[in-house]
Amino acid sequence: MTNAFEPLDSGTVPRFAGLPTFMRLPVAEPSQVDIAIIGVPFDLGTTNRAGTRHGPRELRNQSSLMRRVHHVTGLSPYDRARVADCGDVIIDPFDLMRSLDIITAHYEGVREVGALPLTAGGDHLISLPILRGLAKDSPVGLIQFDAHSDTYDTFFNGSKYTHGTPFRRAIEEGLVDPKRFVQIGLRGAISDAGNYDYAREMGVRIIFIEEFMERGVADVMAEARAIVGDAPTYVTFDIDGIDPSQAPGTGTPEIGGFSTREAQQMVRLLDGLDIIGADLVEVAPPFDPSGLTALTGATILFELLCVLAGVVEKKGAR
Numbered sequence: 001m002t003n004a005f006e007p008l009d010s011g012t013v014p015r016f017a018g019l020p021t022f023m024r025l026p027v028a029e030p031s032q033v034d035i036a037i038i039g040v041p042f043d044l045g046t047t048n049r050a051g052t053r054h055g056p057r058e059l060r061n062q063s064s065l066m067r068r069v070h071h072v073t074g075l076s077p078y079d080r081a082r083v084a085d086c087g088d089v090i091i092d093p094f095d096l097m098r099s100l101d102i103i104t105a106h107y108e109g110v111r112e113v114g115a116l117p118l119t120a121g122g123d124h125l126i127s128l129p130i131l132r133g134l135a136k137d138s139p140v141g142l143i144q145f146d147a148h149s150d151t152y153d154t155f156f157n158g159s160k161y162t163h164g165t166p167f168r169r170a171i172e173e174g175l176v177d178p179k180r181f182v183q184i185g186l187r188g189a190i191s192d193a194g195n196y197d198y199a200r201e202m203g204v205r206i207i208f209i210e211e212f213m214e215r216g217v218a219d220v221m222a223e224a225r226a227i228v229g230d231a232p233t234y235v236t237f238d239i240d241g242i243d244p245s246q247a248p249g250t251g252t253p254e255i256g257g258f259s260t261r262e263a264q265q266m267v268r269l270l271d272g273l274d275i276i277g278a279d280l281v282e283v284a285p286p287f288d289p290s291g292l293t294a295l296t297g298a299t300i301l302f303e304l305l306c307v308l309a310g311v312v313e314k315k316g317a318r
Contacts, residue, residue, distance in 0.1 A: 005033060005082045007068055020060045021085035022120070023302065028084035030115040034312040035077075035305065036086040037118045038110070040103060043284075044096040045125030045163040047155055049251040051284030052123045055294070056088055058285040059120045063298035070306050072268065077302075077309035086115075096161060100129045107133025107277075116308050120301060121281035123251065124150055127236050128166040131175040134234065134277055141180035141228035142167070145266065146238040147187055147254040149206065151199040163251075163282070171202055178202035180231065182224045184266070185209050185241040188254035209256055217262055221269035228273060235270060235278040235304065237263075239297050247296045249288025260296055267303040275311050278304045 008024040021027060022037040030036040039056025046052065069076045077083060089106045091099035107130050110117045119130060124146075131140070144150070144167070151168040154160050160169065170176040183199070187209040190196070199206060205227055212220050240250045243257035258266075283297040 005084050006078055010067075015064045020057075020064065022060050023063050023066050023083070023085075023305070025083055025085050028086060030086050030110045030117075031113040032082070033084045033086070033115055034081040035083045035118055035308050036110055036115040037083065037120070037301070037305070038086050039088040039120045040091070040122035040126045041088055042091050042099060042103070042122040042126050044091075044093070044099060045161060046123045046251055047162050047164060049284065049287065051286040052121060052251060052282055053093070054285045055122055055281075055283035055297070056120045058291065058294040059280070059283060059298050059301065060085070062291055062294040063301065065295060066298060066302045073306070075306065077305045080309040081312035083305065083309070100125075100161065103129035104132040108136070116275070116311060117277040118301065118305055118308055119277070119279035120297070121279055121283070123163040124236070124238055124281045125161060125163045125166050126281060127279055128161070128169050130277065130279060131170050131234060132173070135175045139174050139177040140276060141231055141233035142170075142176045142182070143224050143228060143233060143235050143270070144181070144183045144238070145185055145236070145241040145263065146183060147185060147240045147257060148238070148252065149183060149186055149196055149199050151204065152195060153198065168198060176234075178204050180228050180233070181205065182227045183207065184220060184224065185212060185258055187256050209258065212258065217265045217269070221266055225269070225273065230274060232274050232276045235275055237267070237278070237280045237300055237304070238282045239280065239293060239300075240282055242296060247293045249284050249286075249293030250282045251284050251287070252282075260299070263300060264303055267300060267307060270307045271310050275308060278308065280304065
């Protein structure tokens with residue numbers, strides 16, 4: 001396809017030069033593209049170690065290291081879809097509830113113009129308003145790569161909106177079909193023995209890291225694909241699903257996670273699903289001055305971008 005939305009040529013403009021945009025792409029409006037890469041610099045839902053408000057900016061910086069052609073498929077997402085950096089959602093850093101409304105309205109607009117959003121967070125609470133914007137008409141399936149369930153009820157005197165509660169709220173609001181919801185990589189000690197009760201009662205499929213390691217990537221992803229089926233599905237990737245030895249810059253690290261290589265393999269096996277959007281969340285640059293976590297996040301964003309480009313190609317670019 002003829003495509004004006006191309007990354008800068010690193011043979012012409014060095015990677016350390018030029019404006020820092022996602023994948024070195026041009027800046028555009030969602031109405032101009034098939035896939036809109038959007039930053040949501042937000043950490044108002046963080047319960048302990050804040051810093052994910054700085055995630056989108058550092059993900060942009062590290063994404064300058066991404067190249068244009070996937071080494072396994074031999075395909076370039078930029079030949080299959082129009083892609084651009086569509087800027088940040090400008091939240092209110094002093095008002096959590098207003099910020100959720102701002103994010104919801106932004107993604108309603110993205111949905112209305114027909115672009116697929118690929119989001120760089122931001123803490124995991126951002127998935128809730130994104131789903132409000134994308135799935136308000138009918139519930140969608142959800143594939144979640146994460147160390148934590150994020151289906152808890154409240155924190156700190158009844159607060160219902162934190163990065164530990166988005167998917168409980170999403171189920172309650174009818175945004176996610178819990179029977180088409182799978183969580184992969186959960187692990188770590190929990191604060192209460194009943195922390196997983198709600199998810200189990202609702203029918204969410206929980207795959208703890210121990211089961212994942214025993215079964216392997218291909219088998220687990222075959223089940224995940226069967227759970228969500230052919231109907232519309234959202235994908236959310238929490239960077240803390242990856243072992244902190246490889247992605248330490250996150251607010252709630254849990255040792256014993258899957259590797260970066262396994263993460264890449266799992267994302268590639270999303271290919272062919274009816275994905276309506278995806279996010280990469282919980283990169284907190286202040287906890288990793290080396291930039292490794294943001295580089296890992298940018299690489300997962302590229303893998304997700306390749307999958308979304310396949311969705312666009314299958315449906316036909318606008």
